[in-house]
Amino acid sequence: MGKTLFEKIWESHIVVEKQNDPSLIYIDRHLVHEVTSPQAFEGLRMNNRKVRRPDLTIATMDHNVPTTDRSLPILDQTSSVQIQTLEKNCKEFGIKLFDINSPNQGIVHVIGPQLGITLPGTTIVCGDSHTSTHGAFGALALGIGTSDVEHVLASQTMWLEKPKPFEIRVEGKRKNPHAVTAKDIVLSIIKNIGTGGGTGTVIEYRGDGITDLSMEQRMTICNMSIEAGARAGLIAPDEKTFDYLRGREYTPKNYESLVDSWKDHLKTDGDAKFEKQFTLHIDDIAPQVSWGTNPGMTSDVTESIPSPDEFSKGDSNQKKGAEKALDYMGLEPGTAIEDIKIDRVFIGSCTNARLEDLIEASKVIKGQKISPNVQAMVVPGSQMVKKQAEEMGLDKIFIDANFEWREAGCSMCLGMNPDILSPGERCASTSNRNFEGRQGTGGRTHLVSPVMAAAAAIKGHFVDVRKMDLS
Amino acid sequence: MEPFKSVSSIVTPLDKVNVDTDQIVPKQFLKLVQKSGFGKFLFFNWRFDENENKKSDFVLNDPKYENSHILVAGDNFGCGSSREHAVWALLDYGFSVIIAPSFADIFLSNCFKNGILPITLDQQLVEKLQQENGAINIDLENQTIKTPSEEISFGIDSYKKKILLEGLDDIAQTFQYEDKISEFEKGSKVPSVL
Numbered sequence: 001m002g003k004t005l006f007e008k009i010w011e012s013h014i015v016v017e018k019q020n021d022p023s024l025i026y027i028d029r030h031l032v033h034e035v036t037s038p039q040a041f042e043g044l045r046m047n048n049r050k051v052r053r054p055d056l057t058i059a060t061m062d063h064n065v066p067t068t069d070r071s072l073p074i075l076d077q078t079s080s081v082q083i084q085t086l087e088k089n090c091k092e093f094g095i096k097l098f099d100i101n102s103p104n105q106g107i108v109h110v111i112g113p114q115l116g117i118t119l120p121g122t123t124i125v126c127g128d129s130h131t132s133t134h135g136a137f138g139a140l141a142l143g144i145g146t147s148d149v150e151h152v153l154a155s156q157t158m159w160l161e162k163p164k165p166f167e168i169r170v171e172g173k174r175k176n177p178h179a180v181t182a183k184d185i186v187l188s189i190i191k192n193i194g195t196g197g198g199t200g201t202v203i204e205y206r207g208d209g210i211t212d213l214s215m216e217q218r219m220t221i222c223n224m225s226i227e228a229g230a231r232a233g234l235i236a237p238d239e240k241t242f243d244y245l246r247g248r249e250y251t252p253k254n255y256e257s258l259v260d261s262w263k264d265h266l267k268t269d270g271d272a273k274f275e276k277q278f279t280l281h282i283d284d285i286a287p288q289v290s291w292g293t294n295p296g297m298t299s300d301v302t303e304s305i306p307s308p309d310e311f312s313k314g315d316s317n318q319k320k321g322a323e324k325a326l327d328y329m330g331l332e333p334g335t336a337i338e339d340i341k342i343d344r345v346f347i348g349s350c351t352n353a354r355l356e357d358l359i360e361a362s363k364v365i366k367g368q369k370i371s372p373n374v375q376a377m378v379v380p381g382s383q384m385v386k387k388q389a390e391e392m393g394l395d396k397i398f399i400d401a402n403f404e405w406r407e408a409g410c411s412m413c414l415g416m417n418p419d420i421l422s423p424g425e426r427c428a429s430t431s432n433r434n435f436e437g438r439q440g441t442g443g444r445t446h447l448v449s450p451v452m453a454a455a456a457a458i459k460g461h462f463v464d465v466r467k468m469d470l471s
Numbered sequence: 472m473e474p475f476k477s478v479s480s481i482v483t484p485l486d487k488v489n490v491d492t493d494q495i496v497p498k499q500f501l502k503l504v505q506k507s508g509f510g511k512f513l514f515f516n517w518r519f520d521e522n523e524n525k526k527s528d529f530v531l532n533d534p535k536y537e538n539s540h541i542l543v544a545g546d547n548f549g550c551g552s553s554r555e556h557a558v559w560a561l562l563d564y565g566f567s568v569i570i571a572p573s574f575a576d577i578f579l580s581n582c583f584k585n586g587i588l589p590i591t592l593d594q595q596l597v598e599k600l601q602q603e604n605g606a607i608n609i610d611l612e613n614q615t616i617k618t619p620s621e622e623i624s625f626g627i628d629s630y631k632k633k634i635l636l637e638g639l640d641d642i643a644q645t646f647q648y649e650d651k652i653s654e655f656e657k658g659s660k661v662p663s664v665l
Contacts, residue, residue: 015655016648021630024648028661036554038504049642052652055663064502078502085504096665117664129553129577143577145555146506147584147641155645157652161628163576195489196547196573229550231576252662261660294489294550317488317545324487414552416498423521435493435551437516 002269004165005236006202009140013123015157022159028122030152031108032059034086036127040150041089051093052156058117059090060098062107064416067379067406070100106382106408109133109350114384116248120237120262125152130350132225135234136218137241138266142232163231166201167274170209172283178360178470180285182217183352183449186224187288187298193278195296198230201276204268205235209282215244216356223351224432227295236267289337289462290434290447292325299337301464307333328436329444338462344427345457347450348379349413352430355388357450362394363470364454365401371460377404379411415439428456472586474638478568479608483536484601485544491551492578496560509556510563541568543600549578558585568609572597583631586638590625611636
């Protein structure tokens with residue numbers, strides 16, 4: 001019987017295999033950041049262990065860094081200590097670090113691909129659940145906890161139970177691909193399969209709705225695999241993948257011979273079997289807006305807030321969850337989503353802060369001003385994205401519209417740095433999680449695409465971007 | 472890691488589904504560089520109001536559950552962020568067993584690395600345990616949960632059971648395969664980053 005892409009990558013990385021127990025898997029790339037690594041390095045020190053393969057390990061600082069003027073000192077003492085701890089650890093253990101002043105600094109899942117560190121057919125881990133992003137290149141990319149960070153630093157391997165392959169087919173053509181984006185596709189998927197729908201699986205996204213997407217759009221899809229509960233998400237590499245990685249700063253010297261070895265091998269065989277299957281038809285899907293406190297609580301922009309009964313379809317626990325979510329979000333069932341007024345707009349995060357996201361959002365706001373009631377910010381995914389955007393003049397478009405134009409980092413996606421919502425503030429956000437308090441205690445997050453966030457900034461409430469000219 | 476011994480206590484019922492790790496430990500507490508002392512941040516925004524006074528309607532603030540070591544929660548517990556701080560907080564607070572109909576994958580893995588036993592049970596059994604007022608006993612060796620009225624068995628794979636029972640150092644275990652790792656590296660075609 002044939003094999004799925006995931007199974008091929010899995011099998012080529014087994015170091016030790018045991019019947020009915022986890023396997024020891026080799027890790028080709030380990031990405032490290034300041035929040036989930038200090039305790040791992042401390043563990044190495046306490047046991048007199050070293051980093052086995054510093055040459056396969058790359059670090060940056062992203063979660064905690066301020067997005068304001070980088071020449072100023074970091075005011076938050078504990079943040080500052082965490083950042084210095086990473087610097088100290090990287091120096092002690094011989095790990096390459098893109099620090100706060102590096103032109104390569106940025107969100108770890110943005111810089112990996114951008115620097116050519118992410119490669120097809122490889123295993124990639126990082127102490128961050130959105131590591132699934134790198135799956136867009138046909139890599140098996142897994143988010144891990146700090147104990148596994150320590151384990152990988154020490155041994156370049158980790159013990160893992162084999163997840164099950166899950167096929168998600170995305171079929172059809174969007175009528176307006178500028179208005180209905182990759183974000184809307186992945187939110188639609190999560191809305192349908194639920195936040196636990198992918199638990200225990202690795203999703204492979206397939207179909208013409210996926211192959212049509214650019215690499216940056218594919219990253220948006222794979223990024224949110226974890227929001228469906230999946231261990232990872234991936235997409236078979238094709239010419240777009242190989243072109244994207246060609247000639248980047250850390251693309252391997254023997255890249256073309258690697259491409260030759262990947263071309264025929266890194267795809268799911270015709271007779272391979274998936275254990276789970278879901279198909280989304282995208283011809284008629286609408287822009288999506290989340291209204292609750294997990295990404296599965298999402299509706300079309302043209303719809304109204306559902307009642308907990310409608311949403312839960314008879315499941316009493318889901319009903320309770322929806323009641324609590326609406327209470328937290330300060331929303332009433334029956335309210336049209338387009339009538340929801342917002343206070344803040346955040347364009348950023350590893351989901352939607354790449355160059356293409358900023359280009360698309362800028363088309364919406366060009367020559368306009370944001371609503372006087374709205375405070376809006378753009379946080380590019382990396383310093384490189386920021387530079388490229390500035391070379392195109394995008395910063396001016398945003399600044400002229402009264403957006404703040406910031407330095408790169410995770411920023412208000414999780415609000416570890418000073419970029420947070422105040423209690424009760426409502427935000428249209430291009431990030432990935434609308435959990436309670438995620439963007440600031442008491443803050444209310446609505447997940448949307450970059451064009452939907454930009455349009456909401458202008459109008460002061462959600463609007464259907466299909467009605468706008470985005471060409 | 473401390474070896475897991477049998478645990479007896481009353482259960483703390485957390486009647487919520489999709490409890491994400493952002494709720495278990497909010498992000499403002501992730502800046503610490505050590506593993507200890509996270510218990511006071513557990514479910515911080517549910518336990519405390521804006522003035523850091525205890526909210527009376529949250530189950531952990533009921534004095535009845537003060538000495539409970541067993542948390543019984545809803546579906547998809549521990550979803551979202553991979554932050555192991557969530558597990559450190561549960562452990563430091565005093566929980567060593569979490570029972571739910573399902574867990575998120577990364578959270579589940581983090582539990583075993585820190586000596587917390589996560590038990591997956593059918594929805595109906597979970598709901599029944601949430602109603603249980605008496606002390607229950609969790610016996611990992613025999614894979615049983617004893618309540619005042621019945622005995623329930625649970626499943627766990629042998630490798631994880633051994634790790635918990637013996638409190639094994641994961642990395643030391645892996646180093647026994649040093650020759651296999653070196654052999655794998657010799658055959659790998661994936662180039663270094665630098």
